[in-house]
Amino acid sequence: MLKKKQRVLFTREEIAREVRRIGNEIDRDYQGREVILAGVLKGAYLFIADLARAIEGPVVIDFCRIASYGAGTQSSGIIEFRKELEIPIRGKDVIIVEDVIDSGLTLEALYNKLLDQEPRSLKICTLIDKLARRETQVNVDYVGFTMDDGFIIGYGLDYDERYRNLPDIHVMDE
Numbered sequence: 001m002l003k004k005k006q007r008v009l010f011t012r013e014e015i016a017r018e019v020r021r022i023g024n025e026i027d028r029d030y031q032g033r034e035v036i037l038a039g040v041l042k043g044a045y046l047f048i049a050d051l052a053r054a055i056e057g058p059v060v061i062d063f064c065r066i067a068s069y070g071a072g073t074q075s076s077g078i079i080e081f082r083k084e085l086e087i088p089i090r091g092k093d094v095i096i097v098e099d100v101i102d103s104g105l106t107l108e109a110l111y112n113k114l115l116d117q118e119p120r121s122l123k124i125c126t127l128i129d130k131l132a133r134r135e136t137q138v139n140v141d142y143v144g145f146t147m148d149d150g151f152i153i154g155y156g157l158d159y160d161e162r163y164r165n166l167p168d169i170h171v172m173d174e
């Protein structure tokens, strides 16, 4: 059950608008070249589903799943692939599709790992960028929303595996 104090931060209409905008940007940048969308499970599952449909050019979809080790909610940057990409990305144009970038440590490790597989190009797309909490510099190519601190749920994002199915994005009060 959703408690009243979890206020809506981004509505489903705002999300849809930003997803369409990013899809248009990707079409403009890739000019009909095939792009591999590499979604990071689980959080990006709804975003990648909508984003893929907002792109008119040819798209291939794959997923990886990552565990990031650290104390409590703090990311350590030491990542373990729970599931690797299945499609070879060597020589391909790849976009990592993330739900949230927080410290940036998980993404930095993922980016370097995928870079080792020698894609033709490798970009980063995130629905939400928590800029204020960044601990390492990552160049994000496509961003839906930026926000400061705060824990968010909905539209794929969970708190203890719950609330991923909420259509809007909510902020949880401490």
Ligand code: IMP
Pocket (backbone or CB within 6 Å): 043, 068, 075, 077, 098, 099, 100, 101, 102, 103, 104, 105, 106, 107, 150, 151, 152, 153, 157, 158, 159
């Ligand atoms: P980072 O390594 O600190 O950037 O961790 C980013 C990952 O932590 C994201 O991919 C999310 O899975 C998770 N995460 C960070 N902030 C939130 C949040 O506010 N709600 C839900 N998950 C989050």
Ligand code: MG
Pocket (backbone or CB within 6 Å): 040, 041, 042, 043, 044, 098, 099, 100
């Ligand atoms: Mg994630």
